[in-house]
Amino acid sequence: DIVMTQSPDSLTVSLGERATITCNSSQGVFYNLNNENSVAWYQKRPGHPPKLLIYWASIRESGVPDRFTGSGSGTDFTLTISSLQPEDVAVYYCHQYYSTPHTFGQGTRVEI
């Protein structure tokens, strides 16, 4: 199975400051048919289902604020929140969908 390892486990950032979360996959997740990496990022708030933020490592889902940016290649991926807002307090997960079983990172808690 592909192991997804996030860091840090938790992050405290001031309002308006940048938050950066990294995710390492234990093996490559490059999808040859579209030359993209099979990595997604989700936001999870208590009592709510996960919300898709980013897919194919860097494509922002429709309706997601542009302060959320995904990047990376190979086995290292990053989610950046450029200017943290109060509504961004949540746990963030990376997800590889390159192969079954899909796997998630352990999550990164972002606080203000």
Next chain:
Amino acid sequence: EVQLLESGGHLVQPGGSLSLSCAASGFTFSTYAMTWVRQAPGKGLEWVSAISGGGDRTYYADSVQGRFTVSRDNSENTLHLHMTSLRAEDTAVYYCAFSVRGIVDSYFDHWGQGTLVTVSS
């Protein structure tokens, strides 16, 4: 509007069985692979099982292989998860989810609200 509504979550004793359902609407259910993802209390997200649109291919996490069975009724637009030999570590909120790409190996852009399964004596 796409809607996924899970049901069937309950308190069950260790070793017991339980069936979950996910009622789908707002899209052509039979053309989309469906997936179950769970989150144990205080823990992260865990992919559990998936099924192709036609129901002919199923996939399981090692942690549930041989105990859980995923199925679907495309005439009723409903996804099922039959769970047996339940353990305390199966306690979680169970979500159904799918991707507009329609395949198993994809990101999940649609999620249900989840149903809570508690395994305890």
